[in-house]
Amino acid sequence: MKKLLLATAMLAASSAANAGVVSAAGGVSWEVDGGLPNFSATIDFTQWWTITNTTEVGDVNTAVSTQTISPTFSSISSAFQNGDAPELVGAGKFNLGNGLGEPNCNGCELTFSFGGLFFDPQNSAAPIDSSEGWLNIYVDYAQVGGAFDEAQFTNLASATDHAGRAVDGDLWLSLNLRDFEYYADPAYVNIGEPLVSGTTLFFGEVIGGIAESNFISDFFVGAYEADAFGLASTFDDNSRAPTTPGGLNVSEYSVRGSGNVEAATVSAPSTIAMFGLALVGLGAMTRRRKS
DSSP states (O other): OHHHHHHHHHHHHHHHHHSEEEEOGGGOEEEEOSOSSOEEEEEEEEEEEESOOOOOTTOTTOOOOOOOBOOSHHHHHHHHHTTOOOEEEEEEEEOOOSSTTOOBOSSOEEEEEEEEEEEOTTOSSSOEEOTTOEEEEEEESSOTTSOOOGGGTTSHHHHHHHHHHTTSSEEEEEEEEEEEEEEEOHHHHHTTOTTSEEEEEEEEEEEESTTGGGBOTTSSTTOOSEEEEEEEEEEEOOSSOOSSGGGOOEEEEEEEEEEEEEEOBOSSHHHHHHHHHHHHHHOOOOOOOOO
16 A cells, blocks of 8 residues: 555656646747646658668658659559569658647747658558658758748659758657558558558657657556657548549659657656656556557
């Protein structure tokens, strides 16, 4: 009983420590209410398939390749059979706001790039291998050349420009992607194009960046620091899903990409230690995954 009471008291203390405003590195802050997860944001992004990308998670301030291949299943399969490694990469931004948990700053932009998502021909139900998946987030005040705009990925020249703008700030967070799940839109599965449109969710394991200490590692047993869910994107620039392959209007850069991100955060490293001690007092906890 004493251990349980101690743990309860420690959890209450850590919750109080999290209430208020989290002031993270890079001048980014957000209001929290003491519960977890307490960081919440919407994102907009574009993505594309390529066989020329060499950028990995450790290549800070390096844009992913904007050379594309057609996102159709036959094209990507043919590239794979030709000895290439079709990779899904992309870039995007966090939508800043003043709501509870929403990141904000004075004149900055939070942008990101991602990659390491490879075509897996052995898994037709979920044909993307995320074992090397990664995502880098950047905070940028200077915005040299202008602000990043994911809607400008319409041709190679414009895409190359904005892919560079997505990575020209300070590395704010670096993550490995875990438990990546892809759900193809049934309408596109029915016409044999499962990679043209779908939704995704994944968990992120924070491994670096100037704000790394603000994100709690494994805040519940079996959960990661960040969850991304409701990530919807399509390469078909139609208002309605087609009923035949001939009805597709395929773009090599995806359109209408958006989603949500949640994370567990604290204002300072000392608060992480307090929260960790509270979890020790609780003992074993039931394995938990967000879905």
